[in-house]
Amino acid sequence: MDKDDGKDDTQEDFWMMVIGQRVGAIWQLCGFVETGKHKCAKYWTDGKRIGNYTIKIVEEYDLQWQWCNSKAVVRVSRIHIMRGTKLVHEVTHYYWIDWEDRGVPCPDLGIVELMEIILAATKGPIVIHCSAGVGRTGVVVLVQYIIDALKLGKWIDNVLELVKELRRQRARFVQTPEQYLFVHVVLLLLYRRMGLLDETFDDQIREFIAACQLLPELKPVKKN
Numbered sequence: 001m002d003k004d005d006g007k008d009d010t011q012e013d014f015w016m017m018v019i020g021q022r023v024g025a026i027w028q029l030c031g032f033v034e035t036g037k038h039k040c041a042k043y044w045t046d047g048k049r050i051g052n053y054t055i056k057i058v059e060e061y062d063l064q065w066q067w068c069n070s071k072a073v074v075r076v077s078r079i080h081i082m083r084g085t086k087l088v089h090e091v092t093h094y095y096w097i098d099w100e101d102r103g104v105p106c107p108d109l110g111i112v113e114l115m116e117i118i119l120a121a122t123k124g125p126i127v128i129h130c131s132a133g134v135g136r137t138g139v140v141v142l143v144q145y146i147i148d149a150l151k152l153g154k155w156i157d158n159v160l161e162l163v164k165e166l167r168r169q170r171a172r173f174v175q176t177p178e179q180y181l182f183v184h185v186v187l188l189l190l191y192r193r194m195g196l197l198d199e200t201f202d203d204q205i206r207e208f209i210a211a212c213q214l215l216p217e218l219k220p221v222k223k224n
Contacts, residue, residue, distance in 0.1 A: 019088060019089045022089070023124055026091060027118065029140065040129075060078070063117070065110065068113045070110025072105050075094075076094055077093040077095070092118075096114075115140075132172075138173035138179070142173070142183055
């Protein structure tokens with residue numbers, strides 16, 4: 001499931017959805033405040049009361065990348081939703097900290113590895129959200145769409161048509177040209193990892209990534 005950000009006045013509805021749908025994981029792609037603007041409510045802070053429920057963080061750590069050595073920073077929180085002393089539901093929250101609004105993360109396969117980690121560890125639906133629910137969320141949905149197609153033996157060579165198809169379901173999916181190019185970077189790296197492209201393409205892949213990095217909008221913003 002994908003959605004836009006959790007608003008202050010809809011937090012109880014959000015958690016009721018999580019409980020009712022038995023959501024196993026939440027993937028947050030936005031910060032609480034970005035470029036001075038409120039983007040998302042702090043809906044998962046420890047001890048927060050939501051109606052009759054209390055949010056309890058029982059474990060929290062920064063994700064350790066297993067194979068892609070990504071530079072992205074992802075905070076993982078295991079959350080218990082309590083009603084009094086009774087555990088009502090457990091969900092794992094993945095907070096991608098350094099993916100800026102309308103921007104792109106580092107040009108690596110961190111997005112793919114995180115998908116693998118979440119899917120392997122999760123029972124039940126997965127909720128993905130950013131601020132508007134179309135840019136960063138659209139990138140994740142598109143990349144997962146491509147991965148699912150590859151698993152079925154389908155060769156993806158026209159990302160534009162996939163974007164058009166997804167936009168018929170949700171307007172403005174994959175919001176910026178930079179995000180559209182980033183999906184191509186991920187696709188090339190993924191094809192190389194899967195052996196669908198051999199080492200003779202390595203120089204071309206590096207040149208493409210370097211050309212993308214020359215675009216100011218494509219350079220991930222470094223946080224202090």
